[in-house]
Amino acid sequence: MRNFQKEIKTIVIKVGSSSITHENGKINLQKIDDLCFELANLKNKGYNVILVSSGAIAAGRAKLNLKERPKETSDKQAAASVGQVALTNMYDRNLISYGYNSAQILLTRQIEKDEEMRFNAKNTFEKLQNLNVIPIINENDTISTYEIKFGDNDTLSAVIARITEADLLIMLTDIEGLYTDDPRKNKDAEIIREVENICEVESAAKETDSNVGTGGMTTKIKAAKLAVEKNIEVVIASGADFKIIRDIVKGEEIGTYFKC
Known part of the structure:
Protein backbone atom coordinates (compact mmCIF):
# COMPACT_ATOMS: atom_id res chain seq x y z
CA MET A 1 0.00 0.00 0.00
CA ARG A 2 1.04 3.57 -0.65
CA ASN A 3 1.35 5.88 2.33
CA PHE A 4 0.56 9.46 1.44
CA GLN A 5 2.68 11.96 3.28
CA LYS A 6 -0.29 14.02 4.45
CA GLU A 7 -3.94 13.56 5.28
CA ILE A 8 -6.00 13.73 2.09
CA LYS A 9 -8.95 16.11 2.36
CA THR A 10 -9.16 18.01 -0.94
CA ILE A 11 -8.70 16.14 -4.21
CA VAL A 12 -8.42 17.62 -7.70
CA ILE A 13 -9.10 15.07 -10.44
CA LYS A 14 -8.21 15.82 -14.04
CA VAL A 15 -9.59 13.74 -16.90
CA GLY A 16 -8.48 14.12 -20.50
CA SER A 17 -10.59 13.93 -23.62
CA SER A 18 -9.44 10.39 -24.40
CA SER A 19 -10.74 9.17 -21.03
CA ILE A 20 -14.35 10.20 -21.71
CA THR A 21 -14.68 9.57 -25.45
CA HIS A 22 -15.06 6.57 -27.74
CA GLU A 23 -12.44 5.83 -30.37
CA ASN A 24 -14.62 7.63 -32.93
CA GLY A 25 -14.35 10.83 -30.89
CA LYS A 26 -17.91 10.85 -29.56
CA ILE A 27 -18.58 11.25 -25.84
CA ASN A 28 -18.71 7.96 -23.93
CA LEU A 29 -21.90 8.31 -21.87
CA GLN A 30 -21.07 5.29 -19.71
CA LYS A 31 -17.69 6.75 -18.76
CA ILE A 32 -19.31 10.08 -17.80
CA ASP A 33 -21.75 8.22 -15.55
CA ASP A 34 -18.97 6.10 -14.01
CA LEU A 35 -16.91 9.21 -13.31
CA CYS A 36 -19.82 11.03 -11.68
CA PHE A 37 -20.48 8.01 -9.47
CA GLU A 38 -16.88 8.01 -8.25
CA LEU A 39 -16.92 11.78 -7.61
CA ALA A 40 -20.19 11.58 -5.69
CA ASN A 41 -18.96 8.61 -3.66
CA LEU A 42 -15.81 10.49 -2.65
CA LYS A 43 -17.97 13.43 -1.64
CA ASN A 44 -20.17 11.05 0.40
CA LYS A 45 -17.03 9.92 2.24
CA GLY A 46 -16.28 13.51 3.23
CA TYR A 47 -13.67 14.48 0.66
CA ASN A 48 -13.72 17.87 -1.03
CA VAL A 49 -13.70 17.01 -4.75
CA ILE A 50 -12.95 19.19 -7.78
CA LEU A 51 -13.05 17.92 -11.37
CA VAL A 52 -10.99 19.42 -14.18
CA SER A 53 -12.44 18.00 -17.38
CA SER A 54 -11.38 18.27 -21.00
CA GLY A 55 -13.72 17.15 -23.75
CA ALA A 56 -15.55 20.29 -24.90
CA ILE A 57 -14.03 20.17 -28.39
CA ALA A 58 -14.76 16.45 -28.67
CA ALA A 59 -18.37 16.98 -27.56
CA GLY A 60 -18.76 19.86 -30.01
CA ARG A 61 -17.25 17.83 -32.81
CA ALA A 62 -19.83 15.09 -32.22
CA LYS A 63 -22.74 17.50 -31.93
CA LEU A 64 -21.74 19.30 -35.12
CA ASN A 65 -21.19 15.97 -36.93
CA LEU A 66 -17.58 16.83 -37.80
CA LYS A 67 -15.74 13.80 -39.15
CA GLU A 68 -12.34 14.90 -37.84
CA ARG A 69 -11.03 16.99 -34.97
CA PRO A 70 -10.91 20.64 -36.15
CA LYS A 71 -7.44 21.85 -37.07
CA GLU A 72 -7.83 25.64 -37.19
CA THR A 73 -7.89 27.40 -33.81
CA VAL A 85 -22.88 23.16 -23.13
CA ALA A 86 -23.39 19.51 -24.01
CA LEU A 87 -20.57 18.32 -21.74
CA THR A 88 -21.79 20.32 -18.75
CA ASN A 89 -25.34 19.05 -19.21
CA MET A 90 -24.08 15.46 -19.19
CA TYR A 91 -22.17 15.98 -15.97
CA ASP A 92 -25.05 17.83 -14.34
CA ARG A 93 -27.65 15.16 -15.17
CA ASN A 94 -25.47 12.38 -13.79
CA LEU A 95 -24.37 14.21 -10.65
CA ILE A 96 -27.96 15.13 -9.82
CA SER A 97 -28.88 11.44 -10.03
CA TYR A 98 -26.24 10.81 -7.33
CA GLY A 99 -27.43 13.64 -5.10
CA TYR A 100 -25.09 16.48 -6.03
CA ASN A 101 -25.31 19.65 -8.06
CA SER A 102 -22.56 20.72 -10.43
CA ALA A 103 -20.93 24.12 -10.80
CA GLN A 104 -19.33 25.08 -14.09
CA ILE A 105 -16.23 27.25 -13.85
CA THR A 124 -15.72 30.65 -4.90
CA PHE A 125 -14.16 27.23 -4.34
CA GLU A 126 -14.36 27.67 -0.57
CA LYS A 127 -18.07 28.55 -0.76
CA LEU A 128 -18.84 25.63 -3.06
CA GLN A 129 -17.02 23.26 -0.72
CA ASN A 130 -19.68 23.91 1.93
CA LEU A 131 -22.57 23.39 -0.47
CA ASN A 132 -23.97 20.26 -2.12
CA VAL A 133 -21.85 20.96 -5.19
CA ILE A 134 -19.03 19.39 -7.21
CA PRO A 135 -17.17 22.04 -9.26
CA ILE A 136 -16.34 21.15 -12.86
CA ILE A 137 -13.50 23.18 -14.32
CA ASN A 138 -12.45 23.62 -17.91
CA GLU A 139 -10.27 26.04 -19.80
CA ASN A 140 -12.32 28.74 -21.51
CA ASP A 141 -11.41 27.52 -24.99
CA THR A 142 -13.63 30.06 -26.72
CA ILE A 143 -11.41 32.95 -25.67
CA SER A 144 -8.17 31.17 -24.83
CA THR A 145 -5.84 29.36 -27.23
CA TYR A 146 -3.39 28.04 -24.62
CA GLU A 147 -5.17 24.77 -23.82
CA ILE A 148 -6.00 24.17 -27.47
CA LYS A 149 -2.37 24.45 -28.50
CA PHE A 150 -0.40 23.10 -25.58
CA GLY A 151 -1.98 21.73 -22.46
CA ASP A 152 -5.27 19.78 -22.49
CA ASN A 153 -5.92 21.14 -18.99
CA ASP A 154 -2.92 19.45 -17.35
CA THR A 164 -7.49 25.43 -3.56
CA GLU A 165 -4.54 24.18 -1.48
CA ALA A 166 -5.44 20.62 -2.45
CA ASP A 167 -3.74 17.64 -0.87
CA LEU A 168 -3.83 15.34 -3.91
CA LEU A 169 -3.90 15.86 -7.67
CA ILE A 170 -4.94 12.86 -9.76
CA MET A 171 -4.31 13.13 -13.50
CA LEU A 172 -5.95 10.39 -15.54
CA THR A 173 -4.57 9.70 -19.00
CA ASP A 174 -4.51 7.01 -21.71
CA ILE A 175 -1.54 5.06 -20.28
CA GLU A 176 -0.91 3.64 -16.82
CA GLY A 177 1.61 6.25 -15.73
CA LEU A 178 5.13 7.44 -16.42
CA TYR A 179 7.34 4.85 -18.09
CA THR A 180 11.06 4.63 -18.73
CA ASP A 181 10.13 4.87 -22.44
CA ASP A 182 6.99 5.00 -24.56
CA PRO A 183 5.31 1.61 -23.83
CA ARG A 184 3.37 1.78 -27.10
CA LYS A 185 6.64 1.67 -29.01
CA ASN A 186 9.03 -0.09 -26.65
CA LYS A 187 7.83 -3.39 -25.13
CA ASP A 188 10.68 -3.27 -22.61
CA ALA A 189 9.55 0.03 -21.13
CA GLU A 190 8.85 -0.19 -17.40
CA ILE A 191 6.46 1.87 -15.33
CA ILE A 192 7.95 4.17 -12.72
CA ARG A 193 5.87 3.67 -9.57
CA GLU A 194 7.32 6.43 -7.40
CA VAL A 195 9.17 9.66 -8.12
CA GLU A 196 11.05 11.45 -5.37
CA ASN A 197 12.96 13.90 -7.55
CA ILE A 198 10.80 15.07 -10.42
CA CYS A 199 13.72 16.74 -12.23
CA GLU A 200 15.28 13.31 -12.78
CA VAL A 201 12.31 11.97 -14.78
CA GLU A 202 11.48 14.90 -17.04
CA SER A 203 13.53 13.41 -19.87
CA ALA A 204 11.50 10.18 -19.70
CA ALA A 205 8.32 11.89 -20.85
CA LYS A 206 7.05 11.28 -24.36
CA GLU A 207 4.55 13.31 -26.33
CA THR A 208 1.16 11.90 -27.31
CA ASP A 209 0.02 11.04 -30.81
CA SER A 210 -3.65 10.90 -29.77
CA ASN A 211 -6.25 12.18 -32.23
CA VAL A 212 -8.55 13.21 -29.36
CA GLY A 213 -6.54 15.04 -26.71
CA THR A 214 -3.54 17.33 -26.83
CA GLY A 215 -1.84 16.78 -23.49
CA GLY A 216 1.21 14.51 -23.69
CA MET A 217 3.22 13.14 -20.78
CA THR A 218 5.56 16.12 -20.90
CA THR A 219 2.75 18.50 -19.95
CA LYS A 220 1.73 16.16 -17.12
CA ILE A 221 5.26 16.13 -15.74
CA LYS A 222 5.35 19.92 -15.82
CA ALA A 223 1.96 20.06 -14.12
CA ALA A 224 3.09 17.59 -11.47
CA LYS A 225 6.12 19.76 -10.84
CA LEU A 226 3.88 22.80 -10.25
CA ALA A 227 1.83 20.82 -7.75
CA VAL A 228 4.76 19.25 -5.89
CA GLU A 229 6.29 22.72 -5.44
CA LYS A 230 3.27 23.57 -3.27
CA ASN A 231 3.39 20.36 -1.23
CA ILE A 232 0.61 18.70 -3.26
CA GLU A 233 0.98 14.98 -3.89
CA VAL A 234 0.34 13.76 -7.44
CA VAL A 235 -0.68 10.49 -9.06
CA ILE A 236 -0.71 9.99 -12.84
CA ALA A 237 -2.69 6.90 -13.86
CA SER A 238 -4.88 5.37 -16.53
CA GLY A 239 -8.40 6.68 -17.04
CA ALA A 240 -9.59 3.47 -18.73
CA ASP A 241 -11.71 2.54 -15.69
CA PHE A 242 -12.72 5.28 -13.28
CA LYS A 243 -12.93 2.80 -10.39
CA ILE A 244 -9.21 3.42 -10.25
CA ILE A 245 -9.97 6.71 -8.47
CA ARG A 246 -11.21 4.96 -5.31
CA ASP A 247 -8.18 2.66 -5.34
CA ILE A 248 -5.76 5.58 -5.66
CA VAL A 249 -7.37 7.39 -2.75
CA LYS A 250 -7.22 4.18 -0.67
CA GLY A 251 -3.47 4.14 -1.25
CA GLU A 252 -3.09 1.25 -3.66
CA GLU A 253 0.12 1.34 -5.69
CA ILE A 254 -1.42 2.39 -8.98
CA GLY A 255 0.11 4.63 -11.63
CA THR A 256 3.04 6.92 -10.91
CA TYR A 257 3.18 8.67 -7.54
CA PHE A 258 5.03 11.96 -7.17
CA LYS A 259 6.04 12.62 -3.58
CA CYS A 260 5.99 16.20 -2.39
Missing part, protein backbone atom coordinates in the same frame (compact mmCIF):
# COMPACT_ATOMS: atom_id res chain seq x y z
CA SER A 74 -11.08 29.30 -34.64
CA ASP A 75 -12.80 26.04 -35.63
CA LYS A 76 -11.70 24.42 -32.36
CA GLN A 77 -13.02 27.38 -30.41
CA ALA A 78 -16.36 27.20 -32.20
CA ALA A 79 -16.63 23.47 -31.51
CA ALA A 80 -15.72 24.08 -27.87
CA SER A 81 -18.44 26.69 -27.46
CA VAL A 82 -21.05 24.17 -28.64
CA GLY A 83 -19.51 21.21 -26.86
CA GLN A 84 -19.11 22.88 -23.47
CA LEU A 106 -14.41 28.29 -17.02
CA LEU A 107 -10.96 29.76 -16.52
CA THR A 108 -7.96 30.89 -18.53
CA ARG A 109 -4.28 30.70 -17.69
CA GLN A 110 -4.47 34.38 -16.81
CA ILE A 111 -5.58 33.26 -13.36
CA GLU A 112 -1.92 32.39 -12.67
CA LYS A 113 -0.85 36.02 -13.01
CA ASP A 114 -3.93 37.98 -11.91
CA GLU A 115 -4.03 38.25 -8.11
CA GLU A 116 -7.63 39.45 -8.00
CA MET A 117 -8.81 36.56 -10.21
CA ARG A 118 -7.02 34.05 -7.99
CA PHE A 119 -8.55 35.60 -4.86
CA ASN A 120 -12.06 35.49 -6.33
CA ALA A 121 -11.61 31.93 -7.56
CA LYS A 122 -10.34 30.77 -4.16
CA ASN A 123 -13.36 32.34 -2.44
CA THR A 155 -1.35 22.70 -16.23
CA LEU A 156 -4.74 24.16 -15.33
CA SER A 157 -5.41 21.23 -12.99
CA ALA A 158 -2.15 21.95 -11.16
CA VAL A 159 -3.01 25.65 -10.95
CA ILE A 160 -6.43 24.78 -9.49
CA ALA A 161 -4.78 22.42 -7.00
CA ARG A 162 -2.48 25.24 -5.92
CA ILE A 163 -5.31 27.78 -5.60
Whole structure:
Protein backbone atom coordinates (compact mmCIF):
# COMPACT_ATOMS: atom_id res chain seq x y z
CA MET A 1 0.00 0.00 0.00
CA ARG A 2 1.04 3.57 -0.65
CA ASN A 3 1.35 5.88 2.33
CA PHE A 4 0.56 9.46 1.44
CA GLN A 5 2.68 11.96 3.28
CA LYS A 6 -0.29 14.02 4.45
CA GLU A 7 -3.94 13.56 5.28
CA ILE A 8 -6.00 13.73 2.09
CA LYS A 9 -8.95 16.11 2.36
CA THR A 10 -9.16 18.01 -0.94
CA ILE A 11 -8.70 16.14 -4.21
CA VAL A 12 -8.42 17.62 -7.70
CA ILE A 13 -9.10 15.07 -10.44
CA LYS A 14 -8.21 15.82 -14.04
CA VAL A 15 -9.59 13.74 -16.90
CA GLY A 16 -8.48 14.12 -20.50
CA SER A 17 -10.59 13.93 -23.62
CA SER A 18 -9.44 10.39 -24.40
CA SER A 19 -10.74 9.17 -21.03
CA ILE A 20 -14.35 10.20 -21.71
CA THR A 21 -14.68 9.57 -25.45
CA HIS A 22 -15.06 6.57 -27.74
CA GLU A 23 -12.44 5.83 -30.37
CA ASN A 24 -14.62 7.63 -32.93
CA GLY A 25 -14.35 10.83 -30.89
CA LYS A 26 -17.91 10.85 -29.56
CA ILE A 27 -18.58 11.25 -25.84
CA ASN A 28 -18.71 7.96 -23.93
CA LEU A 29 -21.90 8.31 -21.87
CA GLN A 30 -21.07 5.29 -19.71
CA LYS A 31 -17.69 6.75 -18.76
CA ILE A 32 -19.31 10.08 -17.80
CA ASP A 33 -21.75 8.22 -15.55
CA ASP A 34 -18.97 6.10 -14.01
CA LEU A 35 -16.91 9.21 -13.31
CA CYS A 36 -19.82 11.03 -11.68
CA PHE A 37 -20.48 8.01 -9.47
CA GLU A 38 -16.88 8.01 -8.25
CA LEU A 39 -16.92 11.78 -7.61
CA ALA A 40 -20.19 11.58 -5.69
CA ASN A 41 -18.96 8.61 -3.66
CA LEU A 42 -15.81 10.49 -2.65
CA LYS A 43 -17.97 13.43 -1.64
CA ASN A 44 -20.17 11.05 0.40
CA LYS A 45 -17.03 9.92 2.24
CA GLY A 46 -16.28 13.51 3.23
CA TYR A 47 -13.67 14.48 0.66
CA ASN A 48 -13.72 17.87 -1.03
CA VAL A 49 -13.70 17.01 -4.75
CA ILE A 50 -12.95 19.19 -7.78
CA LEU A 51 -13.05 17.92 -11.37
CA VAL A 52 -10.99 19.42 -14.18
CA SER A 53 -12.44 18.00 -17.38
CA SER A 54 -11.38 18.27 -21.00
CA GLY A 55 -13.72 17.15 -23.75
CA ALA A 56 -15.55 20.29 -24.90
CA ILE A 57 -14.03 20.17 -28.39
CA ALA A 58 -14.76 16.45 -28.67
CA ALA A 59 -18.37 16.98 -27.56
CA GLY A 60 -18.76 19.86 -30.01
CA ARG A 61 -17.25 17.83 -32.81
CA ALA A 62 -19.83 15.09 -32.22
CA LYS A 63 -22.74 17.50 -31.93
CA LEU A 64 -21.74 19.30 -35.12
CA ASN A 65 -21.19 15.97 -36.93
CA LEU A 66 -17.58 16.83 -37.80
CA LYS A 67 -15.74 13.80 -39.15
CA GLU A 68 -12.34 14.90 -37.84
CA ARG A 69 -11.03 16.99 -34.97
CA PRO A 70 -10.91 20.64 -36.15
CA LYS A 71 -7.44 21.85 -37.07
CA GLU A 72 -7.83 25.64 -37.19
CA THR A 73 -7.89 27.40 -33.81
CA SER A 74 -11.08 29.30 -34.64
CA ASP A 75 -12.80 26.04 -35.63
CA LYS A 76 -11.70 24.42 -32.36
CA GLN A 77 -13.02 27.38 -30.41
CA ALA A 78 -16.36 27.20 -32.20
CA ALA A 79 -16.63 23.47 -31.51
CA ALA A 80 -15.72 24.08 -27.87
CA SER A 81 -18.44 26.69 -27.46
CA VAL A 82 -21.05 24.17 -28.64
CA GLY A 83 -19.51 21.21 -26.86
CA GLN A 84 -19.11 22.88 -23.47
CA VAL A 85 -22.88 23.16 -23.13
CA ALA A 86 -23.39 19.51 -24.01
CA LEU A 87 -20.57 18.32 -21.74
CA THR A 88 -21.79 20.32 -18.75
CA ASN A 89 -25.34 19.05 -19.21
CA MET A 90 -24.08 15.46 -19.19
CA TYR A 91 -22.17 15.98 -15.97
CA ASP A 92 -25.05 17.83 -14.34
CA ARG A 93 -27.65 15.16 -15.17
CA ASN A 94 -25.47 12.38 -13.79
CA LEU A 95 -24.37 14.21 -10.65
CA ILE A 96 -27.96 15.13 -9.82
CA SER A 97 -28.88 11.44 -10.03
CA TYR A 98 -26.24 10.81 -7.33
CA GLY A 99 -27.43 13.64 -5.10
CA TYR A 100 -25.09 16.48 -6.03
CA ASN A 101 -25.31 19.65 -8.06
CA SER A 102 -22.56 20.72 -10.43
CA ALA A 103 -20.93 24.12 -10.80
CA GLN A 104 -19.33 25.08 -14.09
CA ILE A 105 -16.23 27.25 -13.85
CA LEU A 106 -14.41 28.29 -17.02
CA LEU A 107 -10.96 29.76 -16.52
CA THR A 108 -7.96 30.89 -18.53
CA ARG A 109 -4.28 30.70 -17.69
CA GLN A 110 -4.47 34.38 -16.81
CA ILE A 111 -5.58 33.26 -13.36
CA GLU A 112 -1.92 32.39 -12.67
CA LYS A 113 -0.85 36.02 -13.01
CA ASP A 114 -3.93 37.98 -11.91
CA GLU A 115 -4.03 38.25 -8.11
CA GLU A 116 -7.63 39.45 -8.00
CA MET A 117 -8.81 36.56 -10.21
CA ARG A 118 -7.02 34.05 -7.99
CA PHE A 119 -8.55 35.60 -4.86
CA ASN A 120 -12.06 35.49 -6.33
CA ALA A 121 -11.61 31.93 -7.56
CA LYS A 122 -10.34 30.77 -4.16
CA ASN A 123 -13.36 32.34 -2.44
CA THR A 124 -15.72 30.65 -4.90
CA PHE A 125 -14.16 27.23 -4.34
CA GLU A 126 -14.36 27.67 -0.57
CA LYS A 127 -18.07 28.55 -0.76
CA LEU A 128 -18.84 25.63 -3.06
CA GLN A 129 -17.02 23.26 -0.72
CA ASN A 130 -19.68 23.91 1.93
CA LEU A 131 -22.57 23.39 -0.47
CA ASN A 132 -23.97 20.26 -2.12
CA VAL A 133 -21.85 20.96 -5.19
CA ILE A 134 -19.03 19.39 -7.21
CA PRO A 135 -17.17 22.04 -9.26
CA ILE A 136 -16.34 21.15 -12.86
CA ILE A 137 -13.50 23.18 -14.32
CA ASN A 138 -12.45 23.62 -17.91
CA GLU A 139 -10.27 26.04 -19.80
CA ASN A 140 -12.32 28.74 -21.51
CA ASP A 141 -11.41 27.52 -24.99
CA THR A 142 -13.63 30.06 -26.72
CA ILE A 143 -11.41 32.95 -25.67
CA SER A 144 -8.17 31.17 -24.83
CA THR A 145 -5.84 29.36 -27.23
CA TYR A 146 -3.39 28.04 -24.62
CA GLU A 147 -5.17 24.77 -23.82
CA ILE A 148 -6.00 24.17 -27.47
CA LYS A 149 -2.37 24.45 -28.50
CA PHE A 150 -0.40 23.10 -25.58
CA GLY A 151 -1.98 21.73 -22.46
CA ASP A 152 -5.27 19.78 -22.49
CA ASN A 153 -5.92 21.14 -18.99
CA ASP A 154 -2.92 19.45 -17.35
CA THR A 155 -1.35 22.70 -16.23
CA LEU A 156 -4.74 24.16 -15.33
CA SER A 157 -5.41 21.23 -12.99
CA ALA A 158 -2.15 21.95 -11.16
CA VAL A 159 -3.01 25.65 -10.95
CA ILE A 160 -6.43 24.78 -9.49
CA ALA A 161 -4.78 22.42 -7.00
CA ARG A 162 -2.48 25.24 -5.92
CA ILE A 163 -5.31 27.78 -5.60
CA THR A 164 -7.49 25.43 -3.56
CA GLU A 165 -4.54 24.18 -1.48
CA ALA A 166 -5.44 20.62 -2.45
CA ASP A 167 -3.74 17.64 -0.87
CA LEU A 168 -3.83 15.34 -3.91
CA LEU A 169 -3.90 15.86 -7.67
CA ILE A 170 -4.94 12.86 -9.76
CA MET A 171 -4.31 13.13 -13.50
CA LEU A 172 -5.95 10.39 -15.54
CA THR A 173 -4.57 9.70 -19.00
CA ASP A 174 -4.51 7.01 -21.71
CA ILE A 175 -1.54 5.06 -20.28
CA GLU A 176 -0.91 3.64 -16.82
CA GLY A 177 1.61 6.25 -15.73
CA LEU A 178 5.13 7.44 -16.42
CA TYR A 179 7.34 4.85 -18.09
CA THR A 180 11.06 4.63 -18.73
CA ASP A 181 10.13 4.87 -22.44
CA ASP A 182 6.99 5.00 -24.56
CA PRO A 183 5.31 1.61 -23.83
CA ARG A 184 3.37 1.78 -27.10
CA LYS A 185 6.64 1.67 -29.01
CA ASN A 186 9.03 -0.09 -26.65
CA LYS A 187 7.83 -3.39 -25.13
CA ASP A 188 10.68 -3.27 -22.61
CA ALA A 189 9.55 0.03 -21.13
CA GLU A 190 8.85 -0.19 -17.40
CA ILE A 191 6.46 1.87 -15.33
CA ILE A 192 7.95 4.17 -12.72
CA ARG A 193 5.87 3.67 -9.57
CA GLU A 194 7.32 6.43 -7.40
CA VAL A 195 9.17 9.66 -8.12
CA GLU A 196 11.05 11.45 -5.37
CA ASN A 197 12.96 13.90 -7.55
CA ILE A 198 10.80 15.07 -10.42
CA CYS A 199 13.72 16.74 -12.23
CA GLU A 200 15.28 13.31 -12.78
CA VAL A 201 12.31 11.97 -14.78
CA GLU A 202 11.48 14.90 -17.04
CA SER A 203 13.53 13.41 -19.87
CA ALA A 204 11.50 10.18 -19.70
CA ALA A 205 8.32 11.89 -20.85
CA LYS A 206 7.05 11.28 -24.36
CA GLU A 207 4.55 13.31 -26.33
CA THR A 208 1.16 11.90 -27.31
CA ASP A 209 0.02 11.04 -30.81
CA SER A 210 -3.65 10.90 -29.77
CA ASN A 211 -6.25 12.18 -32.23
CA VAL A 212 -8.55 13.21 -29.36
CA GLY A 213 -6.54 15.04 -26.71
CA THR A 214 -3.54 17.33 -26.83
CA GLY A 215 -1.84 16.78 -23.49
CA GLY A 216 1.21 14.51 -23.69
CA MET A 217 3.22 13.14 -20.78
CA THR A 218 5.56 16.12 -20.90
CA THR A 219 2.75 18.50 -19.95
CA LYS A 220 1.73 16.16 -17.12
CA ILE A 221 5.26 16.13 -15.74
CA LYS A 222 5.35 19.92 -15.82
CA ALA A 223 1.96 20.06 -14.12
CA ALA A 224 3.09 17.59 -11.47
CA LYS A 225 6.12 19.76 -10.84
CA LEU A 226 3.88 22.80 -10.25
CA ALA A 227 1.83 20.82 -7.75
CA VAL A 228 4.76 19.25 -5.89
CA GLU A 229 6.29 22.72 -5.44
CA LYS A 230 3.27 23.57 -3.27
CA ASN A 231 3.39 20.36 -1.23
CA ILE A 232 0.61 18.70 -3.26
CA GLU A 233 0.98 14.98 -3.89
CA VAL A 234 0.34 13.76 -7.44
CA VAL A 235 -0.68 10.49 -9.06
CA ILE A 236 -0.71 9.99 -12.84
CA ALA A 237 -2.69 6.90 -13.86
CA SER A 238 -4.88 5.37 -16.53
CA GLY A 239 -8.40 6.68 -17.04
CA ALA A 240 -9.59 3.47 -18.73
CA ASP A 241 -11.71 2.54 -15.69
CA PHE A 242 -12.72 5.28 -13.28
CA LYS A 243 -12.93 2.80 -10.39
CA ILE A 244 -9.21 3.42 -10.25
CA ILE A 245 -9.97 6.71 -8.47
CA ARG A 246 -11.21 4.96 -5.31
CA ASP A 247 -8.18 2.66 -5.34
CA ILE A 248 -5.76 5.58 -5.66
CA VAL A 249 -7.37 7.39 -2.75
CA LYS A 250 -7.22 4.18 -0.67
CA GLY A 251 -3.47 4.14 -1.25
CA GLU A 252 -3.09 1.25 -3.66
CA GLU A 253 0.12 1.34 -5.69
CA ILE A 254 -1.42 2.39 -8.98
CA GLY A 255 0.11 4.63 -11.63
CA THR A 256 3.04 6.92 -10.91
CA TYR A 257 3.18 8.67 -7.54
CA PHE A 258 5.03 11.96 -7.17
CA LYS A 259 6.04 12.62 -3.58
CA CYS A 260 5.99 16.20 -2.39
